Structures are given as C-alpha cells and as structure tokens.
Amino acid sequence: MPRGRSTDTIGINDVARAAGVSLMTVSRSIRGVDGVSDATRQRIVRLAREMGYFPNSAARALAVTNSTLIGISLPTLLNDVFADVLSGMRRTLDRAGYSSVMDTSDYDPAREREWAERTLAWRPAALILTGTTHDPALRARLLRERLPVLEIWDVTDDPIDICVGIDHLDAGLTLARHVAALGYRRPAWVGAPPGLDLRADQRFRGLVRAFRDVGAREVRRVSVTGGNSFVAGAGGFGQLDLRDRPDVVFFLTDNMAFGGMMAAQKAGLSVPDDIGIVGFNGLDLTTVLPRPITTIRTPRRQIGVTGAKTLLARLNGLHPDAVTRLPCELMPGATVRMR
Amino acid sequence: MPRGRSTDTIGINDVARAAGVSLMTVSRSIRGVDGVSDATRQRIVRLAREMGYFPNSAARALAVTNSTLIGISLPTLLNDVFADVLSGMRRTLDRAGYSSVMDTSDYDPAREREWAERTLAWRPAALILTGTTHDPALRARLLRERLPVLEIWDVTDDPIDICVGIDHLDAGLTLARHVAALGYRRPAWVGAPPGLDLRADQRFRGLVRAFRDVGAREVRRVSVTGGNSFVAGAGGFGQLDLRDRPDVVFFLTDNMAFGGMMAAQKAGLSVPDDIGIVGFNGLDLTTVLPRPITTIRTPRRQIGVTGAKTLLARLNGLHPDAVTRLPCELMPGATVRMR
DNA sequence: TTGTACGCGTTATCAC
DNA sequence: GTGATAACGCGTACAA
Numbered sequence: 274m275p276r277g278r279s280t281d282t283i284g285i286n287d288v289a290r291a292a293g294v295s296l297m298t299v300s301r302s303i304r305g306v307d308g309v310s311d312a313t314r315q316r317i318v319r320l321a322r323e324m325g326y327f328p329n330s331a332a333r334a335l336a337v338t339n340s341t342l343i344g345i346s347l348p349t350l351l352n353d354v355f356a357d358v359l360s361g362m363r364r365t366l367d368r369a370g371y372s373s374v375m376d377t378s379d380y381d382p383a384r385e386r387e388w389a390e391r392t393l394a395w396r397p398a399a400l401i402l403t404g405t406t407h408d409p410a411l412r413a414r415l416l417r418e419r420l421p422v423l424e425i426w427d428v429t430d431d432p433i434d435i436c437v438g439i440d441h442l443d444a445g446l447t448l449a450r451h452v453a454a455l456g457y458r459r460p461a462w463v464g465a466p467p468g469l470d471l472r473a474d475q476r477f478r479g480l481v482r483a484f485r486d487v488g489a490r491e492v493r494r495v496s497v498t499g500g501n502s503f504v505a506g507a508g509g510f511g512q513l514d515l516r517d518r519p520d521v522v523f524f525l526t527d528n529m530a531f532g533g534m535m536a537a538q539k540a541g542l543s544v545p546d547d548i549g550i551v552g553f554n555g556l557d558l559t560t561v562l563p564r565p566i567t568t569i570r571t572p573r574r575q576i577g578v579t580g581a582k583t584l585l586a587r588l589n590g591l592h593p594d595a596v597t598r599l600p601c602e603l604m605p606g607a608t609v610r611m612r
Numbered sequence: 613m614p615r616g617r618s619t620d621t622i623g624i625n626d627v628a629r630a631a632g633v634s635l636m637t638v639s640r641s642i643r644g645v646d647g648v649s650d651a652t653r654q655r656i657v658r659l660a661r662e663m664g665y666f667p668n669s670a671a672r673a674l675a676v677t678n679s680t681l682i683g684i685s686l687p688t689l690l691n692d693v694f695a696d697v698l699s700g701m702r703r704t705l706d707r708a709g710y711s712s713v714m715d716t717s718d719y720d721p722a723r724e725r726e727w728a729e730r731t732l733a734w735r736p737a738a739l740i741l742t743g744t745t746h747d748p749a750l751r752a753r754l755l756r757e758r759l760p761v762l763e764i765w766d767v768t769d770d771p772i773d774i775c776v777g778i779d780h781l782d783a784g785l786t787l788a789r790h791v792a793a794l795g796y797r798r799p800a801w802v803g804a805p806p807g808l809d810l811r812a813d814q815r816f817r818g819l820v821r822a823f824r825d826v827g828a829r830e831v832r833r834v835s836v837t838g839g840n841s842f843v844a845g846a847g848g849f850g851q852l853d854l855r856d857r858p859d860v861v862f863f864l865t866d867n868m869a870f871g872g873m874m875a876a877q878k879a880g881l882s883v884p885d886d887i888g889i890v891g892f893n894g895l896d897l898t899t900v901l902p903r904p905i906t907t908i909r910t911p912r913r914q915i916g917v918t919g920a921k922t923l924l925a926r927l928n929g930l931h932p933d934a935v936t937r938l939p940c941e942l943m944p945g946a947t948v949r950m951r
Numbered sequence: 952t953t954g955t956a957c958g959c960g961t962t963a964t965c966a967c
Numbered sequence: 968g969t970g971a972t973a974a975c976g977c978g979t980a981c982a983a
Contacts, residue, residue, distance in 0.1 A: 282677075284977085285976065286977095294953080297954065300978065301953090301978095304978090308953075309953080310953090313953090325753075328733050328976090328977080329733065329735060329977070330735075331670040332670075332674050332975070333976080333977055333978075334670045334959090335668075335671055335958095335977075336958080336959055337978060337979085338960095349699075350689050351692065353690065356689040356690050356695065360689065360690065360716065363715060372713050373715065374711050374712065375712055375714040376702060376712065391709075392711060394668065395670060395681075395711070396621075396668060414664075500896075503899070504896050507900045535901060539902060556840075558842045560843060561846040561870075561875070562874060563878060623960055633969080633970085634970045634971075635960095635971095636962085636971085639961070639962065640968095643962090648969080649968060668961070670961090671975090673961090674974095674975045674976065674977090675960080675961040675962040675974080675975055676962060677976095
C-alpha cells in the first residue's frame with residue numbers, strides 16, 4: 274500500500290489548511306485550552322465538526338507520553354461479584370475520561386501476565402489487577418516501571434502500589450465463628466481447589482481456625498472447578514461424603530450455596546434441620562428466597578468505586594492510602610440454626 | 613516538564629545504539645520479519661529483553677494507521693447473558709492478538725455513543741455493539757468510515773456491517789406458542805419498560821402474536837427497571853394484579869422468573885398448579901432447581917464465538933455472511949403444565 | 952493571539 | 968542483509 278499524502282481519515286492538518294490557520298491553533302481550539310480568540314475557536318470547532326475531524330488518541334498519547342487507557346484484569350465475570358466491582362469502577366473511571374482495556378484471566382496468573390504485557394504496550398495510565406498475588410515477573414516489572422497499579426478484592430500490607438479490598442481471612446473467620454457459636458461442629462467446605470482462588474483459600478483458613486478454636490472436627494474440603502456456580506454448588510454437594518455426617522456446609526459463593534441447598538433437598542435432607550448451608554458474598558439472590566442463606570456481605574460495588582477513586586487520586590499526583598480495607602457485614606439468614 | 617532526550621522508558625533507538633546497528637534492524641528483528649540474518653536477530657532479541665525493551669503499540673498504530681484494539685459495548689454484565697457472550701468473544705479475539713476496550717451502556721444509546729466516540733479516537737480495528745439499534749449519528753459515522761462493525765445478540769437484514777444473533781421475535785413466538793398450546797389463555801409479562809430493551813420488546817411482540825392467534829386474552833404487561841434480576845423478578849410479580857387471575861407469567865430472564873416464582877409461592881400460589889412461570893435464556897440456574905423453569909435456551913456463548921470469528925474473517929479481508937441467525941432451543945421445563 | 956520547529960516511537964520505502 | 972529518511976497525527980516550547 275503506497276504511502277500517499279493522506280488517507281481518507283482527515284487529520285488536524287487538514288482542518289488547519291481548510292481554516293487557513295496553523296495546526297496549533299486548531300489543536301488549541303479543539304482541546305479548549307487558552308491561547309485562541311473565541312471567534313477563531315468557534316469557527317474552527319464548527320469547521321472541524323463539519324469536516325468530520327476526530328482526534329487521534331494514539332498520536333496524542335505518543336506526543337504527551339501518557340494515555341487515558343486503564344487496564345483492568347478480572348478473574349471472571351461469570352458471577353455477580355466481579356460484575357459488581359467492575360460496574361462501580363467503570364462508571365467512576367468513565368466520568369474521569371478513561372477508557373478500559375479489559376480481560377478476564379480465569380484465575381490463571383499466566384493469562385494475567387500475557388494480558389498485562391499486551392496491555393502495557395499501549396502505555397496505559399494505570400493497571401487494575403485482582404488479588405495481590407501475581408506472576409513474579411509481572412510484579413517485578415510493574416514495581417520497576419512505577420506504574421500506578423490498583424489491586425482490588427484482596428488487601429495486603431505490601432501492595433505493588435495501592436490496594437482496596439477486604440480481609441478474606443477475617444471474613445472467613447467472622448462467618449465461621451458465627452456458625453460455630455450456634456453449635457455446629459462437623460463442618461464441610463465446597464469451593465475451588467487449593468491454590469486456584471487464593472482469596473478463597475484465605476477464607477478457608479479463617480474457617481479452619483474458627484472451628485479449631487471450638488474444638489470441632491476438622492473441616493472436610495471438597496473442590497469443584499469451573500462451570501456455572503449453581504451447577505458447581507450442586508455438584509460439590511454431591512461429592513460430600515454424607516456418611517461422614519457433616520452438620521454444616523460452607524460454599525464458595527451464595528450461588529453455589531443455593532445450588533448445594535437444592536442438591537441437599539433433592540437428597541432428602543432438610544435445611545437447616547438436617548444440615549446447615551452457608552454462602553459467601555451476600556448476593557441479592559438470597560433476599561428473594563423463602564429462607565435467606567446465611568452469608569456475609571462483601572462490599573463489591575464499593576470496592577469498585579473506592580478503588581477507582583483512590584486510583585484517580587493517585588493519577589492526579591496525590592498520595593492516597595496505600596491500603597484500604599473495607600468491612601463486610603454478617604447476614605445471619607435462616608439456613609443454619611441453634612443445634 | 614522538560615523535554616529531555618529520553619525518559620526512563622527505553623525505546624527501539626536505545627536498543628539499536630547498544631547493539632551498534634540501525635533502528636530498522638532492531639525493528640525487523642523484534643517483529644520477526646525477513647531482512648535480518650539469524651545471527652544478528654538472535655543477538656538483538658536477547659539484548660532487547662535484557663535491556664527491558666517493550667514495543668509501544670501507540671507508536672506502531674500511528675505508523676501503520678491501524679491498531680489491534682477492538683471496542684466492545686455491552687448493555688450490562690449484571691446477568692449471565694452478556695458475560696457468556698463476552699467470554700466467548702474475548703477468548704477468540706485474544707488468541708488473534710486483539711485487546712478489548714470495553715464498556716457497558718446500561719441500555720442507554722447516548723452512553724453507547726459517548727463510549728464509541730471515545731473509543732474511536734483510538735482508531736480501533738473494529739467495534740462490537742449490542743443490538744441493531746443505535747444512536748443515528750453513531751450509525752451514520754460508522755457507515756461513513758467503513759469501519760468493521762459487528763452487531764451481536766440481535767439480527768437485522770440491514771446491519772451496519774455484519775451481525776450475529778438470534779431472532780428475538782421468533783424466540784418469543786416459539787416460547788409463547790408452546791405455552792399457548794398447553795391451554796394457557798391469561799398471559800402476563802414481566803420485563804423492561806417498552807423502548808428500553810429493544811430485543812425484549814421484540815420477544816414481547818412474538819408473545820402477543822402467539823396468544824392472539826389462539827384467541828387468548830390480551831397480554832398484561834408489567835415493567836420493572838434496573839437492580840438485581842432476582843429482586844426485579846420478585847418485585848415484578850408483586851406488581852401483577854392477581855384479581856385479574858393471570859394463569860401464566862412470562863419473565864424477561866430466567867433469573868427474574870426465579871425471583872417471580874419465589875414471590876408467587878410466598879403469595880400462597882403453587883407453581884404450576886395455580887400459575888405458570890416462564891423464563892428466557894435457559895441459564896444453568898434452572899437445571900439445579902427441583903422444578904426446571906420453562907424457558908428457551910439462547911446460544912449466548914456461541915454468539916460470542918461465532919461473532920468473533922466472523923469479525924476476524926472480516927478483518928482478514930474475507931467476506932463473511934453479513935447476517936448470521938443462530939437457533940434457540942425450547943426447554944419445556946416443569947413450571948407450566950396442561951390446563 | 953498565533954505560528955514554527957521539533958520530538959513522541961514506530962514502520963514503509965528505497966537505496967546501498 | 969542493512970541503513971537512511973520520511974511519514975503517522977499530535978503536543979510542547981518558544982519565538983513572533
């Protein structure tokens with residue numbers, strides 16, 4: 274393809290020529306910065322619109338060596354959790370003029386790294402990652418480049434840059450203590466396999482501690498992977514050894530807990546008389562159930578909003594708190610009871 | 613900020629200097645194109661890695677006047693539908709080397725247009741929009757620029773460029789005919805207000821026709837907006853005039869249908885004996901229920917994958933079908949029965 | 952208030 | 968096989 278003078282897209286130069294002014298006058302007019310008389314500005318803005326001129330962000334980014342792109346990596350959007358986080362974030366970033374380059378990693382650090390590398394090639398203004406554990410090479414690079422980085426959902430005392438999330442160990446602990454205090458002593462857990470969802474592993478740890486503290490039986494753990502969470506919950510319940518007589522089952526999420534509860538009832542067990550069911554996240558689903566699921570509400574949308582705001586502050590040269598730990602709210606529900 | 617020779621990020625020039633070759637040799641080496649001896653290529657690639665050189669996509673996009681960015685606009689991610697579509701799409705585009713600039717419009721054409729304008733400034737390789745109805749100015753611009761555009765979820769004989777989706781009117785018709793054939797004659801519908809979700813409006817139209825064809829009573833319509841779909845479904849059911857004695861209620865989605873079913877049971881109605889419940893989409897949720905919801909399965913993931921593949925073909929200069937209409941599958945369920 | 956010169960980091964082209 | 972040069976579209980710095 275020959276390198277002809279100009280393609281079909283018209284640039285700032287064309288507008289300048291047509292208006293009989295210099296390129297810079299057009300640039301200033303369009304951007305709305307000082308240095309142009311109101312008269313010429315109006316004339317030029319109108320002309321630009323008529324000619325169908327649209328600024329080229331890539332060229333601008335190159336010229337000012339910074340962009341209005343923000344990379345966002347989420348593990349999945351197939352449950353309400355990260356969709357909530359994302360919608361809170363996007364709204365806030367959008368209003369500040371940022372576009373989002375997004376992907377989901379499926380909890381795979383390698384995919385996260387590959388996405389990050391591709392995204393970093395666009396010299397984004399910042400990166401938003403989920404969790405606080407990442408591919409070591411990626412982490413090192415981000416540290417070295419001093420790129421503004423927001424880590425969400427989890428918190429750590431040693432973030433790459435800033436983080437906004439909840440204390441998952443504490444959340445697991447709080448939820449499990451509530452249940453343990455009701456007298457349950459034969460707990461089971463249905464969730465992701467160890468090492469996949471690191472936040473879930475933290476919560477599991479809290480659960481183990483809470484039940485150990487009351488001298489309960491060791492927590493049985495069942496792992497399920499992928500697929501729809503309702504189905505996974507039902508399938509996970511099916512994998513439990515019922516002869517083992519668990520008296521309460523904790524699930525990775527409310528959706529899974531619901532699926533598990535359905536499976537329990539299908540197996541002839543009544544909830545909570547025969548077995549207790551506990552979820553996680555406090556999704557709205559549970560509010561429409563005749564028997565609300567015992568769970569703990571995570572501030573998902575707030576994580577998104579607060580995270581975005583904190584990041585924006587950071588981008589504006591301020592020095593926001595590096596670590597923001599948001600509270601969760603226990604929701605007792607009716608799928609467990611005094612034993 | 614002074615315009616010093618070079619900032620901290622190192623560019624292709626630095627590598628060239630360090631390697632004692634010209635910039636073009638580095639460029640060719642990195643890109644893996646012909647014109648460099650294997651020896652120097654290897655030397656340079658290694659050196660570049662050591663020096664921490666990373667290509668700048670903005671500069672490349674500027675030079676070649678085309679990018680590897682694809683814009684994706686979805687109405688929402690707060691239900692499984694578009695999350696499914698997206699995951700199918702992303703995976704396919706990702707493998708082809710494209711990054712996604714994403715946003716959700718909340719069914720607002722103005723927001724879609726604003727997002728599109730901002731995204732177009734990055735000179736994306738293509739745009740993916742949901743539905744076939746958009747802001748007229750946006751549509752005109754896309755037509756004029758001849759940008760590859762994929763419209764998903766809905767189909768039309770007159771797409772901007774190419775479209776992959778389902779026939780919503782037909783889906784509504786099929787589902788409603790199935791229900792009407794069972795003897796139901798007092799239908800109601802709980803969904804979005806007219807004019808908001810245009811695809812839903814099409815389905816409603818199919819429903820109206822199916823029931824008119826059997827001489828049933830006019831379909832009662834209840835509108836709910838925003839919020840969680842489970843809650844909206846329950847709330848929508850609550851708005852029905854029960855003295856009006858509807859015998860079957862269609863919902864916008866399966867999630868809403870579930871919420872509605874819960875509300876029905878809370879109101880003392882048994883499903884399907886007192887009232888029938890019908891959903892839409894065939895989400896996995898319904899498979900774990902003791903009584904699967906009568907619904908119609910939409911090929912969400914396939915829309916994403918097929919759409920992405922079609923778009924890629926288009927980007928590769930091929931001429932794929934402009935319109936791809938994917939089939940839906942009726943799922944009879946057990947929330948309606950012979951009357 | 953307006954214009955000129957240069958650089959941002961990369962690739963296409965053509966000459967060597 | 969390798970290099971010099973001119974774009975790509977725009978913004979900064981400084982002169983007029």
